[in-house]
Amino acid sequence: MAIPWLIDVLRQAGLPVVEEGNWRDRSVSGAFDPFGVLWHHTAARSSPTNPAPSLSTVINGRPDLQGPLCHALVDYNGVFHLIAAGRANHAGAARASGPIPAGDGNTMLIGWEIDYEGDPSAADPQHMTDAQYQNSVTATAAVLTYLGRDASYARGHRETSTTGKQDPAFVDLDVMRADVAARMAGGRTGNVQHQVRNADGSWRGLSAVPAPGGTGAQGSKAAVAVLNDGAVLVVDIGPDGVLYHQVRRADGTWSGFQGVPAPGNAAARGSEVAAAGLPDGSVLLADVGPDGAVYYQLRRPDGSWSGFKTVPAPGNAAAKGSKVAVAGLPDGSAFLADIGPDGALYYQIRRPNDTWTGFQVVPAPGNATARGSELAAAGLRDGSVLLADVGPDGVVYYQLRRPDGSWSGFKAVPAPGNAAAKGSKVTVAGLPDGSALLADIGPDGVVYHQVRRPNDTWTGFQTVPGANNAPAHATEITAVGLADSTVQLVIVAPK
Ligand SMILES: [Zn+2]
Structure with a gap:
């Protein structure tokens, strides 16, 4: 056998x-x-x-x-x-x-x-x-x-x-x-924590995302998306496998967790989650459900939800995937990428009228199909998308999808000593000046970050400070850039 x-x-x-x-x-x-x-x-x-x-x-x-x-x-x-x-x-x-x-x-x-x-x-x-x-x-x-x-x-x-x-x-x-x-x-749950990177590159300090009973939130995965008033929406998958969300307001207060609604008043469940803010203040939420299908729904600016639908795949099928990433674009459309059951990276665009362009493979060198174990995406100010992934060799790669739909080609994210960055997880966040923050979890479990400038140069990796200014450790990581040039980072830290 x-x-x-x-x-x-x-x-x-x-x-x-x-x-x-x-x-x-x-x-x-x-x-x-x-x-x-x-x-x-x-x-x-x-x-x-x-x-x-x-x-x-x-x-x-x-x-x-x-x-x-x-x-x-x-x-x-x-x-x-x-x-x-x-x-x-x-x-x-x-x-x-x-x-x-x-x-x-x-x-x-x-x-x-x-x-x-x-x-x-x-x-x-x-x-x-x-x-x-x-x-x-x-x-x-x-x-x-x-x-x-x-x-x-x-x-x-x-x-x-x-x-x-x-x-x-x-x-x-x-x-x-x-x-x-x-x-x-x-599942693999840890402490869900929040950190803010100021516009000048300093950090405010790692703190627990609050949960009922005055405890810190626990979860296995998290996503964060910008809302239209300096607030962010934080989504996490709790130890019970249920998707929860709450708003962190611009003044740093939290609204309290609620379950993400699913059909028939059921609790939404999933193994992966991604979220992206759109220009009108709504959030596109995507997740991989317990059946392996990729779902999405919109959280409207008034806080109501549109209801889950499956992401369409060829032949009227529902898309299946192991990971999913989403990015908002300036015209109100959204980029969605997933890692299919075959391990290849696919993407398509959701138009503002809720129609989809159809999946295409993310191009890799030599007309090969891009493969990976993790992926992340962020919309940039000019309408391009920065896509990052962890390749089968454990290297963190990135490429740009330009506003005209063409791709720049994958490059390895640079690490010290002309090495390629290695990581287990990656996230990217767009900033107002056209730059982007990339953070990853290195082979040592430490959270690193650096900024990609609009001219495609990088600032070099630094650690993200955790408790007592020691480098933060994490098993999951997600980040979003805000209009004031701050970055909000949510991590799942080992218990
Ligand atoms: Zn042995």
């Missing part, structure tokens, strides 16, 4: 995935009927410049062991490289551990090889990166949900090995299983 479904399960969990050649056809001979997940480390030292040093080995094997050696390799940035859909040589003989009985581990278990050194005797021991840990937890939760098993069916190789394996090192496996269980129970 091969597991070609792995790609869909990981993508639907929001993970960055790279297909490594004919992974669907790779296997070693023997039975494969998996019902659990086994975690490993590769013992190779990975780094930002060499994120997957074991890639060739896990595909091709070693002199003493035929490949494939796992089902997915998890690189330094948390990207899942798909290696095999059939039986792989990763577990060997297993002793009983938790609900996993003694037996042939390669029959029973799907294996993640997490690419880090994990050597306690090294002078500078390398631990699992935060991106590797978080994404391994997310992937394990998604796969065990698919298999209908609970978190106890995730084990570490050091728990099942009959030959004294010590991987994965430096991880408390009971804590990691508890994190898998939490993810399966309620």
Whole structure:
């Protein structure tokens, strides 16, 4: 029983995935009927410049062991490289551990090889990166949900090995299983926080978005859009999967959360959300619903809502997607982009009369189709759209869609030392002078930002200050630029 479904399960969990050649056809001979997940480390030292040093080995094997050696390799940035859909040589003989009985581990278990050194005797021991840990937890939760098993069916190789394996090192496996269980129970939620960047580039300080009972808001995702009076609309997906919204007024006070209305007085639910202000003060809200379809509705300037509709796709179908981004344009139209079920980036324009232009693919170099795991969009003053995405290589890219509909071509966002910026999430915000702020979450979990000037030069990354002026950490990020040249940033910070 091969597991070609792995790609869909990981993508639907929001993970960055790279297909490594004919992974669907790779296997070693023997039975494969998996019902659990086994975690490993590769013992190779990975780094930002060499994120997957074991890639060739896990595909091709070693002199003493035929490949494939796992089902997915998890690189330094948390990207899942798909290696095999059939039986792989990763577990060997297993002793009983938790609900996993003694037996042939390669029959029973799907294996993640997490690419880090994990050597306690090294002078500078390398631990699992935060991106590797978080994404391994997310992937394990998604796969065990698919298999209908609970978190106890995730084990570490050091728990099942009959030959004294010590991987994965430096991880408390009971804590990691508890994190898998939490993810399966309620998604990845954190503290929803708000920060303002002044026009002069200084920051006002990170504060909690208020929630009922005087507590800070909790959520898994957030979106922020400008309203017409210096206020912004903040939307978040709560721990219950419901979409909530509230207004932050120009004076810094908050209106209090309300549920985003859905048909039949139901609560709107979703896994992703995006929002953009339009020139008349309305907000276009888009989300990915529990059925994987992309929905949108308008919040009118008087606070009423138009009701959800599906974004149209070819053949009268509803658009499906894993991520969505929206941007308002000066003529009242709106740009919407999504990452389709095939991992490609698509976009279309919603006209002010609520008709759509139809999806087109976002162009990439060499007439290729653009692919990515995350995307963000912002309307600029001249009617162009700045689109940013995290590519399959974990690099943050951007390009401009000009007012005439042509595209400038993707470039990597510059990082120090002539490097390309790497990130797990990205957001962009347009400013009145034609510049744009881009913020991303780096491989270290820190929030960085820089400004792209209208002449396509960049100011260079700086961290966003969090508590006690230490760099802010986040798992999600969203930003909007206001007419007074301030930027309002909403993040989901780890609990
Ligand atoms: Zn191992």
